[in-house]
Amino acid sequence: MRVxxxxxxxxxxxxxNKLRSVLTALGIIIGVAAVIAMVGIGNGAKAQVEAQIASxxxxxxLVFSGSTTASGIRTGWGGAGTLKIEDAEAIRREVSGVxxxxxxxxxxxxxxxxxxxxxxxxxxxxxxxxxxxQWPLADGTPFTPQDVRSANKVCVxxxxxxxxxxxxxxxxxxxxxxxxVPFTIDGVLTPKGxxxxxxxxxxxxxxxxxxxxxxxxxxxxxxxxxxxxxDPRQLTAAQQQIIDLLRQRHNIRPGRxxxxxxxxxxxxxxxATATTDVMTGLLGAIAGVSLVVGGIGIMNIMLxxxxxxxxxxxxxxxxxxxxxxxxxxxxxxxISLSSVGGILGIILGIAAAKTIAxxxxxxxxxxxxxxxxxxxxxxxxxxxxxxxxxxKAAALDPIEALRYE
Amino acid sequence: MNNGAVVKLIDVHKTYRTGEMEVHAVRGVSLEIxxxxxxxxxxxxxxxxxxxxxxxxxxxxxxxxxxxLDQAEVSExxxxxxxDIRNTKIGFVFQNFNLLPRTSARENVxxxxxxxxxxxxxxxxxxxxxAVLASVGLAGREDHHPxxxxxxxxxxxxxxRALINEPEVILADExxxxxxSRTSVEIMGIFQQLNDRGITIVMVTHEQDIxxxxxxxxxxxxxxxxxxxxVERRLDATIQLQEPNREEPE
Numbered sequence: 001m002r003v004x005x006x007x008x009x010x011x012x013x014x015x016x017n018k019l020r021s022v023l024t025a026l027g028i029i030i031g032v033a034a035v036i037a038m039v040g041i042g043n044g045a046k047a048q049v050e051a052q053i054a055s056x057x058x059x060x061x062l063v064f065s066g067s068t069t070a071s072g073i074r075t076g077w078g079g080a081g082t083l084k085i086e087d088a089e090a091i092r093r094e095v096s097g098v099x100x101x102x103x104x105x106x107x108x109x110x111x112x113x114x115x116x117x118x119x120x121x122x123x124x125x126x127x128x129x130x131x132x133x134q135w136p137l138a139d140g141t142p143f144t145p146q147d148v149r150s151a152n153k154v155c156v157x158x159x160x161x162x163x164x165x166x167x168x169x170x171x172x173x174x175x176x177x178x179x180x181v182p183f184t185i186d187g188v189l190t191p192k193g194x195x196x197x198x199x200x201x202x203x204x205x206x207x208x209x210x211x212x213x214x215x216x217x218x219x220x221x222x223x224x225x226x227x228x229x230x231d232p233r234q235l236t237a238a239q240q241q242i243i244d245l246l247r248q249r250h251n252i253r254p255g256r257x258x259x260x261x262x263x264x265x266x267x268x269x270x271x272a273t274a275t276t277d278v279m280t281g282l283l284g285a286i287a288g289v290s291l292v293v294g295g296i297g298i299m300n301i302m303l304x305x306x307x308x309x310x311x312x313x314x315x316x317x318x319x320x321x322x323x324x325x326x327x328x329x330x331x332x333x334x335i336s337l338s339s340v341g342g343i344l345g346i347i348l349g350i351a352a353a354k355t356i357a358x359x360x361x362x363x364x365x366x367x368x369x370x371x372x373x374x375x376x377x378x379x380x381x382x383x384x385x386x387x388x389x390x391x392k393a394a395a396l397d398p399i400e401a402l403r404y405e
Numbered sequence: 406m407n408n409g410a411v412v413k414l415i416d417v418h419k420t421y422r423t424g425e426m427e428v429h430a431v432r433g434v435s436l437e438i439x440x441x442x443x444x445x446x447x448x449x450x451x452x453x454x455x456x457x458x459x460x461x462x463x464x465x466x467x468x469x470x471x472x473x474l475d476q477a478e479v480s481e482x483x484x485x486x487x488x489d490i491r492n493t494k495i496g497f498v499f500q501n502f503n504l505l506p507r508t509s510a511r512e513n514v515x516x517x518x519x520x521x522x523x524x525x526x527x528x529x530x531x532x533x534x535x536a537v538l539a540s541v542g543l544a545g546r547e548d549h550h551p552x553x554x555x556x557x558x559x560x561x562x563x564x565x566r567a568l569i570n571e572p573e574v575i576l577a578d579e580x581x582x583x584x585x586s587r588t589s590v591e592i593m594g595i596f597q598q599l600n601d602r603g604i605t606i607v608m609v610t611h612e613q614d615i616x617x618x619x620x621x622x623x624x625x626x627x628x629x630x631x632x633x634x635x636v637e638r639r640l641d642a643t644i645q646l647q648e649p650n651r652e653e654p655e
Contacts, residue, residue: 008527009519016507315503318464319566320492320520322485398464402503 006325010332017305021337024301027294028341028381029348032374034287036349039370041356042280044363046273052195053269057132059232061239062268063091063225063246064261081221082259087249088225095227095241097234100128102226103209107217111165111205112177118164122178122205124212125226132228140172140187143208151210156187158202176205181215183207235264294341295381302334302389313393314401327394334386335379342378346371411475411573411605412438412461418469419456430456432628433470438574438607443600445616445636446609448625455578457625458609462495462576463487475573492520496567500579502559504551504566511547514538514565521570537565541595557588564595568604575599577608581615587646593618594642618642 014021065083085103092101105124110117123129127145130136143154155176162171175182183205192201213219229238239262246260306313313326353364419431431453438444448454459465460472463479466487472480475494482490491497496517504513514534518525525533535547541561551559560580567575577596581589597618600606608619616622617640624632 006519012508012512016505311503312505315499315505316516316520317488318462318491318497318503319517320488320570322488322520324485325520399459402464402499 006328007332009325010329010336013309013329014333014336020301020305024298025337025341025344027297028291028338028378029294029345031287031291031294032342032345032378033349033352034290035284035374035377036346036366036370037352037356037364038283038287039280040349040353040364040366041362042276042283043365043367043370044353044357046276046280047365048363049272049276050269053265053272055134055192056265056268057134057226057228058265059229059235060132060265061227061229061235061242062263062265063087063227063242064263065221065223066259066261081219082250083222083225084220085222087246088222090245090249091225091227091242094245095238097229097231097238098227099230100132100226100228102126102129102132103222104129104224104226105209105212105217105219106223107212109179109216111161113165113174116165118161120161120164120203120205122207122212122216124209124217125206126209128228129206129226132226135192136190137187138190139170140185143186148208148210151208151214153181153183153207153211153215154186155183155205155207155211156189157185157206158189158204159191160200160202161205162188164203178205179216183211235266239264291377291381295338295385298334298337298382299385299389301337302330302386303392305333306330306389306393309393310396310401310404313396314398314404317396317398318402323394326396327390330390330393331383331386334390335382338382338386339375339379342375345378346374349374409440410437410473411440411442412436412607413473414457414460414470415473416470417457417460417467417472417480419453419460419465420468429628431460431467434625434628434630435470436623436630436633438605440573440605441600441603443596443606443618443620444608445619445622446607446625447611447613447616447622449611452625453628454609454625456628458576458578458607461574461607462497463490488520492517493570494573496570496572496575498560498563498567498575498577498580500582502551502556502563502583504559504562506552507550509548509550510538510543510554510562510565511535513551513562514569516566517570533569534565537569538562540568541565555588556584557591560584560588560592561595564592564599568599574605574607577606579609579611581610581612589615590618590642590645593640594646597642614640 063083065081088101088103092098102125107122108119109122110119127143127148130142137156138159140156142156143152147154157171157176165171165176166174171185171188174185176185189202189204189206195201207216209222227238227242229235242262243258247258250259252258316326350366353366356362357364414434414436417431417434418429421428421430434457446454446458456465460467463474467480470480471478474490479487479490505516511531511534514537515530518530518533538544538547541564543558543561543565546554546558551562554562581592584592593615596606596608610616617636617638619636620639621635622632623630
């Protein structure tokens, strides 16, 4: 003997009760499918967020005016007005590895052309901005460093803004009135879609930051500075250099808080994905509960099965089965139910995730690891919940069992 | 050779304890059954014959005395060792057949082989099971499930299952108890054929006319053997079945 023919015996027993076997496995099927689908959807959401963070550009350091750690009145990122154009120029000049810098100011306002108007966001940037964000134009040309130096009244607009104001007309070369200042539209950006926070990134007007400061936003300070370095390995060093440089320029004595905040892209990505990680964890945990319920279902049916098959167990013992053989048989039955259920659940879960991805336009990302783990967990559920009924069967007294009605 | 004794009981006692009460089911039975015997173990309910049968079948251990099966002491063996003895040396036939439901006759017969140490392939199992089924007249019904077989046929499957490991002794516990009288005679016919081939059979019954097909009757009362004699006018199942208008035994 003994394992080979015990497996044989267990499968024969399962085949005898096909409907019951399927129904019992259903608990595990649903549990595993739920775990696979939920974790897949969670991971998909995370990947989407990461992709959007990556779409900010590569190797980006963001410098915000104002501090997140300052005591007293706190204005949030970009609110305190401590960053000057000269700070950006100093970063461009002095920090090693910097390949591009874009000074940024932001405002929201009503824009108009002809008899249409639209409330949108105005971004003032340098000409490097389109490279930093890896955001090419769909049509037309970007504004130039010359436009920035001269504070020319030119802009590029996002797809949403273009559609809202010009409909199907080509907006290139048209005049857009922003706070009654006429701006010439040089180009239309490629659409980027919704951001991780659900903001329409295409609802935007981008113009030279000089023009924006002079004619739209007002003021002399920047909201933030976008800095790009050549190599990801330079990020940390560049970040430290920027901090040192700005503290020096802002005359901040040692021991005092910065009046600006420096974040690199990775930190922003971590913050954003932390939310989806929590969501994935929660969904997975809820699905895991259903897996446990499935396991209890197996235990229940196995207990019923042991009672119902008492005579069978007695017969098996009478013809020479050891307690161990009976234990193994019932354990294998439980494990077979749970692991076959696991395999079917994996298939169903993948199908569910793909269906949700297709119909809800929500990406699902099913990792091989989650499949392997789901399978192993379902097998473990079988062992865990199958052991007690199996031990109960193995401990039966053959005389009592044979006499059982 | 121990006089060819397959089964040897020496002053066997069995006492059950239920709380304060002690029940003496078997109070000192000594019995010797030789190879090739066909014994009916008789007695009213409560006489201790079922308890003795359980001990003979290695399903239970005596609380006193010795049990020697095929020249091996089995009264001190543990659970697993007893299971191995049951597997190799004993074939059981039960009153209620105890066939696995929704399982083909062949798979039922293969059952003891699955718990043996031989490690046969599925093809060998099938070949062996089909041969034994044919020997009890069930050729062609190997794939039938118990629910598709008559009571007599089910009991034949059970007999085939008892025979498959070529045991030293077949123990039959009221094998005709659930069968009508004609089928009972048929089953006794099979036992007689097996016995003629030299197979040792011990059968528990309370029916005199069934015991009449055996060669020796052992009668128990109150946990003791009261009577042990050879059957004088032994019935032959083959002849009985040929009698056209045989009267039904009451």
